[in-house]
Amino acid sequence: MTETMTWAPTEITAADGPLLDQLTERLDDLLLSNGAVVFRGFRITPAALGGVLDRILRNRLAYVHGNSPRSHVGDRVYTSTEYPAEQTISMHNELSYSARWPSRLAFYCETTPGSGGATPVVPGVAWLAALSPELRTAFAGGVRYTQNLHDGHGFGKSWQETFEASGRAEVERHLEAMDGTTWEWKRDGGLRIAQIRPATVTHPVTGAEVWFNQADQWHHAALGDETAAALAAIMPEEDLPQHVTFADGSPIDPAYVLEIRDRGLATAVDVDWQAGDLLVIDNVLVAHGRRPYAGPRRVLVAMSD
Known part of the structure; x- marks a missing residue:
């Protein structure tokens, strides 16, 4: 992969030939x-999207164990996120906090943003290189994620919504297949999940080592001082919907959290949208986020293993 300053997503236009050829050959x-x-420029319509996704995502996945708010709009097709338009979504690899993550993502622009709303993307090797040696050393032992999911009434997401399940047995079968994961059902019907994961992973084909965790998104420091203080006033950290520490349980310095977030966004390249555009990424090699926007914007996402 090329150096950070010269890297950009490969762009293929209608002038390069029929879409079908590009999807199958390159x-x-x-x-x-x-x-x-x-x-x-291929003017992919919503009606044609399913056929396109069938070609590029050979085993389309449900968004099971996802932590982002989104709606199911088709056959394993979802809104990319439903966070408020004025918020920046920092860089991340989908489900990197889990023992199971998709290998490929496809983003489709159905409605052009009024303004802003780009999807920033960054190679994981570039993000890793942008972090200080001190931080990389601190994260060498990995991280521990704690997730608290309510039983239909509470703060954050429910376990039913997160796992697209209605019964505990189905959720437990999913969790049992995830190495490094422990869980407990709480007295109020909620579910607490703990997972120990590495901070970096190696791509199974290219061998590239990439930054691959969501410590900054799971840490309260990234929420801003006022929001973090408000949450701390109503519940202990271990009861937050999402919480992260180092693998040994020791706290992560908030300065590290902000460095991860800010350097990821600063290193990223923005993909601006027009209706009908399609962005496909290798979910291990490349992280993604979202810039704030105004006016209409509708971007859909699907994923595969």
Whole structure:
């Protein structure tokens, strides 16, 4: 993969030939060599989207164990996120906090943003290189994520919504298949999950070591001083919907959290949207986020293993 300052997603336009040829002949190689591909000018319609996704996501996945608010809009197709438009969503790899994550993501722009609303993307090797040696050393032992999911009434997401399940047995089967995961059902019907995960992973094909965790998104310091203080006033850290420490349980310095967040966003390249555009990324090689926007914006996402 190229150096940070010269890297950008590969862009394929309608002038390069029929969309079908680009999807079947070039996509796999381009994702391994560059990590992200943008298709522009093919005027992919919502009606045609399912057929396109069937070609590029060979085993489309449900958004099970996801922590972002989103709606199910089709056959394993979701809104990319439903966080408020004025918020920046920091860089992350989908489900990197879990023992199971998708290998490929596809983002489709159905409605052009009024203004802003780009999807920033960054190679994980570039994000890792942008972090200080002190921080990388501190995270060498990995991180511990704690997730508290309520039983339908409470703060954050319910376990039913998170696992797209209605019964405990189905959730337990999913958790049992995830190495490094422990859980307990709480007296109020909620579910507490703890997972120990590495801070970096190695891509199974390219061998690249990439920054691959969501410590900054799970840490209260990234919420801002006022929000963090308000949460601390109503519940202990271990009862927050999401909480993260180092793997040994010791606290993560808030300065590290802000460095991870800010350097990821600063290193990223923005993908601006027009209706009909399609962005496909290797979810291990490349992280993504969202810039704030105003006016309409509708971007959908699907994922595969």
